[in-house]
Amino acid sequence: VATRTALGSDLEALLTSGRVLTKEAVFYLRDASRIEAPMPPDAVVLPGSLGEVEAVVRWAYRHDVPITPRGGGSGLAGGAVPMDGGIVLSLELLRGVRDLQPGAWRIAAEAGLTTAHVQRLARENGLCFPLNPGAAEQSQLGGNLATNAGGPRAFKYGPVRAFVTGVEAVVPPGELVTLGGAARKDVAGYDLAGLLIGSEGTLGVITAAWLRLLPAPGARAFLAGFFSSGEDLTTGLLNVFASGATPAAVEYLDGGALAVVAPTFPQSLGSVPTSAAGMILLEVDGSMESVIHERELLAEALGPAVLGEVIWADGPVTDELSTWRDSVSSAVRATRGEKMSEDICVPVDRFGEAVAGTVEIGHRHGLAACSWGHAGDGNLHSTFLISPDSEAERERADAAAEELFAMAISLGGTISGEHGLGAMKNGYLRKQWGDTAIALHRQVKSTLDPKGLMNPGKKLP
């Protein structure tokens, strides 16, 4: 392995001046999770061209130096945090739009473009990139692909995988590969693009993607309903499935989460009933006619299970409602100063059990617990509230999370529905997958990354 000093000067010779950081690397020690790098990376590189990405990967592979690819650092699993020193390869300067064809509903963009930038480009051209993970101004396209990001609208539109027709990447030992492209369908080879999507930087560095876009929906609105019990919430959810409508998003708050944000519920929509033990929030989009039609179907489906009337929101108040929904995570954290949130996902017909189970598990460990998230996908942000000063509470929350994962698996679900395993759940794949599936994972890894230098300590046990 190259010494730290040699590493910096060798890399400087490969890249444009100023693109190798050795001292100012502090920003790159963390992501949005609670994981922190055990030691600083030896260098952070900011390649500004494909050639520079190739040169860095080639150099690192020749000198046995680990590489941690980094997007916007909004990940919630410690995936972009370097666990073994080496090089952090940040894609932030690679943000070109290679090809935008509004008439063909298509864009090809580089990995460092933010999610929100892609959304804006689509919107300015009458189109829509429906992916809306919660940190869109920070997260980047490459990071979205590497985590197969979802978010509320994944219910109707799918996670980012559903929009990708091609991936460009630099794979070990430093080769540029193009998998797919602008064609909307391609079944000629194995789904290698699919392999890179969701691989959390452990197989290669994604440098660009071809995305299919959709025509922008003409109208958007929300429906909301409060429930007096967890059972009614589940009934309401299943009624949505039976309604004949396809909402863009089916979100929920359990009683604990709702109680925290009830005081800030948009006033123009009324107030949260004091007896509410949960809430469902539906986003509908499409043409004005279809939105009105879906409103009728959904209001009818929810009506029998809700407390009072089904709430309807359109116009400017929809933004207020979205902002309110986005405030849940930080408001819940503020109640005790810290929280531990997981992103388990279960089959939707087992959803009610997972919501109730989260609270019960917290209770068993002496911790207040609540959940919210993407009910339509069965995806819960199960959360345990802790004090930042209490190591004992953190340990109890860790133990509670273990039980939570076991519950998700026993319900036929997964330990991670959208954030990935990263460093936080490294090794946990074994809880979910059998020996043969783990062996296949290892074979894929060693075929693409024989030296194990791509994002070590992440995803795989």
Ligand SMILES: Cc1cc2nc3c(=O)[nH]c(=O)nc-3n(C[C@H](O)[C@H](O)[C@H](O)COP(=O)(O)OP(=O)(O)OC[C@H]3O[C@@H](n4cnc5c(N)ncnc54)[C@H](O)[C@@H]3O)c2cc1C
């Ligand atoms: C407030 C908030 C809300 C969120 N809401 C959602 C949500 O609703 N849905 C959701 O899915 N996620 C959500 N997230 C998590 C996060 O935003 C997503 O996982 C996002 O896709 C990460 O993108 P990033 O560019 O920030 O990646 P990073 O955090 O930089 O990296 C994430 C992983 O991808 C790898 N990676 C990054 N770029 C590349 C690349 N170019 N090539 C190869 N590997 C790469 C990294 O090595 C790491 O393993 C949320 C996060 C926050 C802070």
